[in-house]
Amino acid sequence: MRYKHFFTKTLRAAPKDETARGAQYLMRAGYVYKELAGVYDYLPLGLRVIENIKQIVREELDKIGSQELLMSTLQNPEPWQKTDRWDIEKMDIWFRTTLAAGGELGLAPTHEEPLTNLMKTYISSYKDLPAYPYQFQTKFRNELRAKSGIMRTREFIMKDLYSFSLDRESHQKFYDEVAEAYKKIYIRLGIGDDTYQTFASGGVFCKYSHEFQTITEVGEDLIWFNEDKSVVLNDEVLNDEVLKDLGVKREELKSAKAAEVGNIFTLGTKYSGAIGLEYDTKDGKKEPVFMGSYGIGVSRLMGVIAEKMCDDKGLVWPEHLAPYKYYLMGIGDEGMQKAEELYAGHEETVLIDDRAEVHPGEKFADADLLGMPYRVVISENSLKEDSVEVTDRKTGETKLIKTADFAKELA
RNA sequence: CGGGGCGUAGCACAGUUGGUAGCGCGCGGCGUUUGGGACGCCGAGGUCGCAGGUUCAAGUCCUGUCGCCCCGACCA
Numbered sequence: 001m002r003y004k005h006f007f008t009k010t011l012r013a014a015p016k017d018e019t020a021r022g023a024q025y026l027m028r029a030g031y032v033y034k035e036l037a038g039v040y041d042y043l044p045l046g047l048r049v050i051e052n053i054k055q056i057v058r059e060e061l062d063k064i065g066s067q068e069l070l071m072s073t074l075q076n077p078e079p080w081q082k083t084d085r086w087d088i089e090k091m092d093i094w095f096r097t098t099l100a101a102g103g104e105l106g107l108a109p110t111h112e113e114p115l116t117n118l119m120k121t122y123i124s125s126y127k128d129l130p131a132y133p134y135q136f137q138t139k140f141r142n143e144l145r146a147k148s149g150i151m152r153t154r155e156f157i158m159k160d161l162y163s164f165s166l167d168r169e170s171h172q173k174f175y176d177e178v179a180e181a182y183k184k185i186y187i188r189l190g191i192g193d194d195t196y197q198t199f200a201s202g203g204v205f206c207k208y209s210h211e212f213q214t215i216t217e218v219g220e221d222l223i224w225f226n227e228d229k230s231v232v233l234n235d236e237v238l239n240d241e242v243l244k245d246l247g248v249k250r251e252e253l254k255s256a257k258a259a260e261v262g263n264i265f266t267l268g269t270k271y272s273g274a275i276g277l278e279y280d281t282k283d284g285k286k287e288p289v290f291m292g293s294y295g296i297g298v299s300r301l302m303g304v305i306a307e308k309m310c311d312d313k314g315l316v317w318p319e320h321l322a323p324y325k326y327y328l329m330g331i332g333d334e335g336m337q338k339a340e341e342l343y344a345g346h347e348e349t350v351l352i353d354d355r356a357e358v359h360p361g362e363k364f365a366d367a368d369l370l371g372m373p374y375r376v377v378i379s380e381n382s383l384k385e386d387s388v389e390v391t392d393r394k395t396g397e398t399k400l401i402k403t404a405d406f407a408k409e410l411a
Numbered sequence: 412c413g414g415g416g417c418g419u420a421g422c423a424c425a426g427u428u429g430g431u432a433g434c435g436c437g438c439g440g441c442g443u444u445u446g447g448g449a450c451g452c453c454g455a456g457g458u459c460g461c462a463g464g465u466u467c468a469a470g471u472c473c474u475g476u477c478g479c480c481c482c483g484a485c486c487a
Contacts (some may be wrong), residue, residue: 011423013437037479085487359444360445363445
């Protein structure tokens with residue numbers, strides 16, 4: 001990509017709307033644009049990060065037999081009425097809209113109801129189970145208060161996976177597989193060390209659900225953990241019964257602020273029962289399908305990662321999430337020309353700063369702000385050594401690499 | 412939804428007792444510059460969130476409304 005082709009530009013001053021450092025950088029660097037409180041646009045750079053996150057999630061979910069689909073945003077009230085979640089008293093985060101011909105529709109806050117309803121067409125026998133559909137979809141939640149930049153928004157991109165199983169046992173097996181897949185995802189996203197599977201409040205069919213919480217100062221949640229972090233729980237379930245259950249004492253727990261980056265939930269037959277999703281067993285009986293749901297907030301993850309990884313100069317993307325791997329710049333006519341030669345054919349991985357009139361200092365500042373993993377500088381100095389200068393954005397370490405070797409690395 | 416703060420140029424801000432709106436960054440032009448956000452000169456850009464009201468006169472005072480930020484509550 002050529003810097004000159006960006007229609008976005010970096011801003012020196014952070015928009016006053018944002019207080020979280022990561023969110024300020026995302027806006028200053030042109031990754032996102034704010035439309036309203038809790039409503040953001042993903043600009044080309046931000047979209048590439050989003051797509052990179054999605055791809056990692058997609059790969060891990062496909063490995064455990066899940067299948068991607070894309071459901072509608074406009075939702076029919078009918079299945080929601082059957083589960084008693086259409087009522088604004090019961091679900092206060094609904095956005096509603098009306099049909100020109102009259103009648104009301106909802107804007108998807110989640111998809112248990114429509115998907116359960118949809119599955120009635122495809123599941124009628126034990127032979128049809130299990131099914132594990134998932135999607136990356138835009139959700140709408142009318143939060144009373146949006147906050148923390150893109151961490152808590154009214155419109156957001158979510159990966160939601162749903163499981164349809166024969167019974168509790170087969171459900172539990174898949175549930176555990178999802179938990180393992182999530183752990184791999186967070187490791188690949190670069191936040192594995194600070195992300196914990198926590199005990200959270202359950203529901204009708206299960207004592208606990210699990211959340212995945214990433215420790216960060218800008219998190220909205222409080223988590224508690226024991227010495228070796230083998231037991232981690234949410235503040236909401238910190239009570240005597242739970243402590244006894246998990247075999248830990250309150251005094252030995254420490255707390256930290258964290259952001260929820262995923263959750264997995266046993267739904268049981270709550271929705272299938274209400275909506276009438278049943279299957280025929282081998283011996284001809286009717287049984288409700290046993291369900292689970294599993295979410296990952298993709299756009300929130302970008303916010304969490306931006307926040308966790310940034311420093312006082314700007315964003316610091318892990319290699320697999322960065323919009324581009326290299327920020328390439330030449331100094332002086334000769335350096336710029338050499339940079340162009342190296343750039344040719346590597347438009348997907350290299351961002352070349354081809355602005356001739358901009359001083360190197362400004363390019364360095366922009367390179368730091370944008371946060372590509374490696375900054376590559378070609379100058380008179382490096383050319384003397386027949387090398388390029390590669391600086392690791394994270395560590396700040398710089399080394400000279402022979403130009404020919406770097407060309408090979410690119411290829 | 413309770414409490415607090417705030418809407419003035421693309422961004423960040425100033426604007427005194429009410430008297431025809433300003434600085435910085437960014438943007439356009441010319442020139443000088445090019446290893447950590449350069450410099451000089453010239454220039455463009457605003458119905459002061461919106462709607463009423465008070466007044467000879469409103470960015471400034473009053474009422475309403477929309478929006479934004481923070482704390483709290485809320486978040487299967």
